[in-house]
Amino acid sequence: MTQKELTYLEDAVKHEENIALIIEESIELLEDEEIISFMQEQQDDHESLHKKLMKLLEEKANE
Secondary structure, eight states, X not given: OOXXXXXXXXXXXXXXXXXXXXXXXXXXXXXXXXXXXXXHHHHHHHHHHHHHHHHHHHHHHTO
16 A cells, blocks of 8 residues: 555545544434434444544554
């Protein structure tokens, strides 16, 4: 993996973490249960992607 690819991957990890946090904070302001449910699904998706990207980074670091 090139340094440029590694930098991109690190940025993607940070972005996914930030998106999940923003969604979490937004959920606290919502009242509509249908929207809350949708937002929680989105948060779960972004947290899952964050974990996958972190795992990839860890694998590359251990090579």
